[in-house]
Amino acid sequence: MRSLIRGRMAWVLAAVAAILVASLGTGRAASPPSEINIGTLYASTGPFAVSSESEYRGLQFWAEGVNKEGGVFVKAFDKKIPVKITAFDDQSSTSTATTLYNQLITQNKVDILVADFGSVLTSVAVPLAAEHHMLLIDPTGSGANFFTQKTDYLAEVSLPASSVWPVPLALFLLDHKIQRVAVIFGSNDFDASQAETLKALLEKGKVSPVYFHAVPTTESNYQVLLHTLAASHPDAVIEFGYAGNDISFLRALASSGLHFDMVFTVFPGQLFDLLIKNVGVKTLSYTLTYPTAPLVTYEKVTNGLNTADFVAAFKKATGRDANFLDVAGYNAGVIIEKMLGTATEFSQLAFHSALMEMSGNTTTLVGDFKINENGAQVGELLPVAQLQPEGRGLKIVVVYPSDKATGKLVNPAPRR
Amino acid sequence: MALLEYAIIGGILYGIFFSLVGVGLNLIFGVLRMINLAHGQFIVLGGFGAWIVYQYLKLNPAFGIVLSIIGAIIIGYPLYWAVVPRLQKSADPEMLSFILFFGLAQMIDAAMILGFGVSQRSVPTETLGAGNIGLLGQTFPDSWWVAAAVAVLAILGLYLFLTRTRLGFATRAVTANRAEALASGIEVDRISLLSFVIGLALAGVAGVFIPFLLGSVSPSLGDGLTTTSFAIIIIGSLGRPIGTVVGGLVFGLGTMLMETYLPSWSDLVPYALLVIIVLVRPSGLLGRAVRQT
Numbered sequence: 067m068r069s070l071i072r073g074r075m076a077w078v079l080a081a082v083a084a085i086l087v088a089s090l091g092t093g094r095a096a097s098p099p100s101e102i103n104i105g106t107l108y109a110s111t112g113p114f115a116v117s118s119e120s121e122y123r124g125l126q127f128w129a130e131g132v133n134k135e136g137g138v139f140v141k142a143f144d145k146k147i148p149v150k151i152t153a154f155d156d157q158s159s160t161s162t163a164t165t166l167y168n169q170l171i172t173q174n175k176v177d178i179l180v181a182d183f184g185s186v187l188t189s190v191a192v193p194l195a196a197e198h199h200m201l202l203i204d205p206t207g208s209g210a211n212f213f214t215q216k217t218d219y220l221a222e223v224s225l226p227a228s229s230v231w232p233v234p235l236a237l238f239l240l241d242h243k244i245q246r247v248a249v250i251f252g253s254n255d256f257d258a259s260q261a262e263t264l265k266a267l268l269e270k271g272k273v274s275p276v277y278f279h280a281v282p283t284t285e286s287n288y289q290v291l292l293h294t295l296a297a298s299h300p301d302a303v304i305e306f307g308y309a310g311n312d313i314s315f316l317r318a319l320a321s322s323g324l325h326f327d328m329v330f331t332v333f334p335g336q337l338f339d340l341l342i343k344n345v346g347v348k349t350l351s352y353t354l355t356y357p358t359a360p361l362v363t364y365e366k367v368t369n370g371l372n373t374a375d376f377v378a379a380f381k382k383a384t385g386r387d388a389n390f391l392d393v394a395g396y397n398a399g400v401i402i403e404k405m406l407g408t409a410t411e412f413s414q415l416a417f418h419s420a421l422m423e424m425s426g427n428t429t430t431l432v433g434d435f436k437i438n439e440n441g442a443q444v445g446e447l448l449p450v451a452q453l454q455p456e457g458r459g460l461k462i463v464v465v466y467p468s469d470k471a472t473g474k475l476v477n478p479a480p481r482r
Numbered sequence: 483m484a485l486l487e488y489a490i491i492g493g494i495l496y497g498i499f500f501s502l503v504g505v506g507l508n509l510i511f512g513v514l515r516m517i518n519l520a521h522g523q524f525i526v527l528g529g530f531g532a533w534i535v536y537q538y539l540k541l542n543p544a545f546g547i548v549l550s551i552i553g554a555i556i557i558g559y560p561l562y563w564a565v566v567p568r569l570q571k572s573a574d575p576e577m578l579s580f581i582l583f584f585g586l587a588q589m590i591d592a593a594m595i596l597g598f599g600v601s602q603r604s605v606p607t608e609t610l611g612a613g614n615i616g617l618l619g620q621t622f623p624d625s626w627w628v629a630a631a632v633a634v635l636a637i638l639g640l641y642l643f644l645t646r647t648r649l650g651f652a653t654r655a656v657t658a659n660r661a662e663a664l665a666s667g668i669e670v671d672r673i674s675l676l677s678f679v680i681g682l683a684l685a686g687v688a689g690v691f692i693p694f695l696l697g698s699v700s701p702s703l704g705d706g707l708t709t710t711s712f713a714i715i716i717i718g719s720l721g722r723p724i725g726t727v728v729g730g731l732v733f734g735l736g737t738m739l740m741e742t743y744l745p746s747w748s749d750l751v752p753y754a755l756l757v758i759i760v761l762v763r764p765s766g767l768l769g770r771a772v773r774q775t
Contacts, residue, residue, distance in 0.1 A: 111591060112702045115600035158702070253746050281741070282749035284706065286696040289622065290492045290741045294485055313602055314697025321607040321623035323614045344604040344698050 098143035101150040102406065104129070105176030107166050109187065112158020113284065113310055116340065117391050118183035121205055124388075124395020125180065126151060127380055128370075128403075138403045142412035152176055156187060164190040171198045178203060178417070180398055183391065184308070185209030185228065185256035186283070195219050201414045201421075204441070205398040206391070209255025210263070213442035218418045220441030223401040224394035224432055227442035228259040231356060235330065236267035238450045238466035239302060242477065244328065248277035248300035250291060250315075257283075257306040260332075264304065276300055285311055288318035302328035309333040313344045320349040327478030330354040334453060335361060335462075336390040342460070351455050352479035354465075356448035358390040359432045361462045366429065370400030373431045397432050404428060452476060488620045489742040490735065495622060495630045497734020498727075499688070499695060502633035503707065504714035505640065505726040506684035512657040512721040513677035514566060516579035520587035522707030524682050526594065527553065528689020529699030533603045543605045543690060547632070550686025558679035561586075566674065587704060594701040602698035610694060625694035636687055640680070641724055653677055657721060713752035717759050719766030728767050 108122035109115045129149045132138050137148035152174050156163035163182060167190065170176050179195055180203045181188040188207025195202035196219045204212070204222045210229035212220060225231075239247060247268060251261035258280060265275055276298040281291060285307070292315075295303065303326045305315045312331040319329065334341045335355035342350065363373035371379060376396060380388040401421070408420035421437060426445075428435040436445030450466040452475055463473035507521040518524075531553060532546030539545070565582055569575045611624025644650040655663040656673045664670045692707075693699045710733070718729025733752055740748040759766060 111595060111600065115595075115702065116602070119600060250745075280746035282746065284749060285745075286698075287496070287737075287741075288697075289626070290489055290738045291745055293488050293492075294742050294745075297485055310602060310698070310700070313604065317604065317607060317697045321614075321625065323621060323623075340601055344602050346606065 098140065098145060098147060098412075099177065101148045102138060102140065102178065103150050103152055103174065103176045104178045104180060104402065105152045105170035105174055106180040107154050107156045107163055107170075107182040107187065109158040109182060110155045113308065114158040114183055114187060116309060116337070117206075118158070118187070120337075120389055120391035121183045121395040121398075122153065123384065123386075124380075124392040124397070125205075125399050126395075127383060127392070128396045128399025130383070131379075132399070132403060139407045140409075140412065141407050142409055142416070156182060158187070160186060160190050163187050164194065167191045167194050171195075171200055177412075178402055180402075181205065181207050183207075185212075186254055188212070189255060192220060199414055201417045203398055203402060205394045207256075208259075208443070210259030210442075211255050213438075213440040216439045217441050218415055221401075221418065221421050221437055222441055222443040223435070223437075224397040224446075225358075225443060226446050226448065227444070228256050229263045230442070230444060231448055232260045232264040233267065234447060234466055235304070235354075235356070235450050236264050236271070239268065240271040240273065241466070242475070244302045245273055246276045246299060246301040247273060247304060248295050248298055248302070249275050249279075249304045249306070250277070250288075250295060251280055251306035252283040252285065252308065252311055253280040254283045256308075260306045261304075281311075283308070283311075286314045288315045289322060292318055292322050292324055296324050296326075300326060302326070302330065304330045306332055309337050309340060312341065316341075316345045316349050316353070320345070325479075325481050328354065329479070330450075332356060335448070335451065338462075339387060339389065347455065347458065347460055350453050350460060352452060352476055354450055354452050357451040357462050357464060358448060359393045360388055360390070361451070362449065362464065364429065364431050364433055367431055368427070368429045369404045370397070370430050376431050393431060397430050400430050401428075401435065484620070485742050486739075487618060489738040491617055491620045492622060492626075493735035493738035494731065495626045495734070496695070496738060497731035498630040498633045499626075499691060499730075500710070500714055500733050501718075501727045501730030502636055502684065502688040504711040504718075504730060505637060505723050506681035506688070507708075507711045508715040508718070508721065508726045509640070509677055509684070509723045510681035511715070512723060513653060514570075514579075514674050515576055515660070516566070516569060517576065517583065517712075518681065519580060519583035519708055520590055520704075521681075521685055521711055522704035522709075523587045523590035523594070524554075524685035525689040525692060525707045525711075526699060526701060526704045527590070528686035529692040529703075530594065530598055530603065530689075531686065532690040532693060533605055533699060536605045536609060537603075543609050543693070544628075546690040547687050550690060551683045554679050554683035554686050558682045559675070562675050562678045566678065567671070570674075587708070591701050591704055598701065600701060602700045603693070604698040605693045607694060623694075625691070629691035629695055632687065632691065636684060637724070637727060640684070643680075644723070649673070649676065710752050713756040716766060717752075717755050719768040722766070722768060725766055725768035732767070 109118035133148050137146040154166040179200045181191045185207045192212050202220050205224040208225045208228035251257040277295050312333040335357040359373045360377045377388045405420045409416040425437045434445035449464045449470050451462045451464045453460045454463050465475040510518050528550045531549040532543035535541050535546045536543040572578050610628045614621035615627050652668045714729040714733050719725030736751040
């Protein structure tokens with residue numbers, strides 16, 4: 067009798083265990099969440115606040131849009147689910163960001179993790195995401211150091227890796243036979259990786275930079291640096307910095323009395339209005355930049371709004387003119403939306419597989435989405451454009467590559 | 483050689499300006515024995531003052547100097563009475579002031595973000611002169627010379643105030659020994675109030691030139707300016723306002739020489755100098771044992 071009871075109990079226990087294991091394995095598929103929790107950080111203060119807030123605004127705009135339609139379609143549950151954004155303020159501080167990313171993963175248990183703006187604030191999220199086996203959606207952290215090995219936990223979605231950015235620029239300089247190139251750059255992943263790529267490509271073309279120096283990321287006084295740089299008699303001056311660096315650099319150049327035939331900076335192509343306000347039309351005239359959406363437009367898209375429609379809808383919803391970072395934040399949402407609509411399971415690895423599946427056959431308002439096995443964005447290449455005077459303002463003229471050119475380069479730039 | 487000359491002249495001009503950036507902090511510390519951790523935020527407010535004067539009043543941003551002085555009086559008087567007497571009565575005013583002014587700095591940052599947003603704001607460089615002025619064949623923008631000239635005038639004014647007026651004598655007496663000054667009948671509270679307001683005004687005046695020397699002004703600059711100011715006054719002499727000039731010049735020359743020859747390390751200058759000075763000569767280059775009480 068005792069052995070019979072023991073035998074029955076064993077069967078009952080085995081059945082309970084089997085049910086428990088089964089429910090653990092498929093629990094999420096059986097009971098879809100009431101909302102998709104997307105965790106992210108933004109900076110309301112500090113050097114990255116302008117860019118970070120724009121990017122966050124773009125993501126919010128996307129979330130509001132999909133929620134109006136009843137949420138995002140999640141293939142794993144075969145239904146639409148509303149989106150919730152859980153966001154904390156890292157105040158542009160990497161140490162604060164580290165704590166907050168950790169909180170999003172371990173306390174808030176977000177379903178999808180989106181990095182804050184730029185390489186500096188993304189740098190602390192990359193190892194954390196990998197450690198916790200979370201896929202990090204990285205809108206604009208393009209530092210080349212992030213993408214050195216194969217990973218299932220990182221995907222750069224709205225910008226090419228910074229090591230890819232200067233490829234068209236290097237080809238452009240070689241194509242125009244610019245022999246004396248000066249490069250000044252911020253000592254951070256984003257700027258340094260651009261500078262190193264440019265240098266390597268130029269050297270491959272038998273051009274050695276006549277000036278190649280890093281400056282602190284917080285550099286705000288370029289007067290003496292410009293004078294030192296001018297002593298190398300460059301034909302082209304390339305400055306890789308964040309928006310604040312570009313403003314200080316261009317203003318110092320304008321007031322220094324120095325003239326260079328060709329000047330390149332990064333952020334006029336991303337934060338055009340901010341640079342115009344701070345630097346002025348005259349100083350920006352004939353300088354070169356990487357133009358990004360919405361300054362360059364993509365009409366035919368496979369997912370989300372195209373560039374022109376986004377600009378109009380964003381203006382209507384927020385009353386603001388969209389800049390690139392608004393676009394980047396929105397684009398991150400569009401990629402997440404397609405990822406959820408593609409992934410057959412609701413798991414981080416399935417999300418990554420979905421992104422790899424989307425790679426090469428998805429076009430959004432920033433161009434062709436294409437990631438490699440290291441998570442780097444290798445599509446969405448940035449052309450080279452010149453800011454040319456038009457009336458009382460400036461127009462963006464794409465000058466390289468030639469198949470995308472919308473006008474002719476003016477070189478040397480006229481003296482101010 | 484030309485590069486060295488340029489770095490030295492640039493360093494002197496930059497250093498003179500940064501003497502003005504730090505001198506207000508030193509005056510307040512010297513007289514009140516309190517560390518104004520919101521000093522950088524008051525400098526940034528001066529920068530926004532210049533921007534407002536140019537953008538909305540359509541005046542030359544130099545009028546921001548007047549606005550800064552008025553602002554220092556309007557903000558300084560109530561702020562002093564609200565916090566300083568209470569702090570002075572506490573057991574450890576220095577440490578408490580550290581915490582209190584840190585909180586104040588965060589509040590000012592938040593208020594500036596609400597008022598101005600987080601974006602950089604600039605004033606056209608030409609408003610302080612569109613040309614360049616040369617010295618020994620090395621030219622610098624007019625705005626640099628104007629900033630240095632205003633800094634010299636402000637520091638000279640402070641020097642004359644401290645060495646030629648009765649209030650100045652009393653201020654120095656309070657700086658030397660607060661208890662003895664009180665015992666000898668000096669109105670210590672009045673002197674402290676005046677020094678506090680002058681300190682804020684000097685910070686505001688320095689701020690007027692921030693958009694010209696640092697390219698733009700934004701709320702995020704405050705903490706960095708406080709740290710740099712702190713390094714400068716320790717290099718010069720903590721508690722001796724005029725010692726700030728030496729600290730400023732050492733900082734300016736060090737920064738510009740590093741930018742010329744080793745630019746990626748240039749932001750280490752103030753902190754490396756600070757560490758060296760604290761180790762080798764803790765009272766600063768011009769210092770006496772000012773912190774004895």
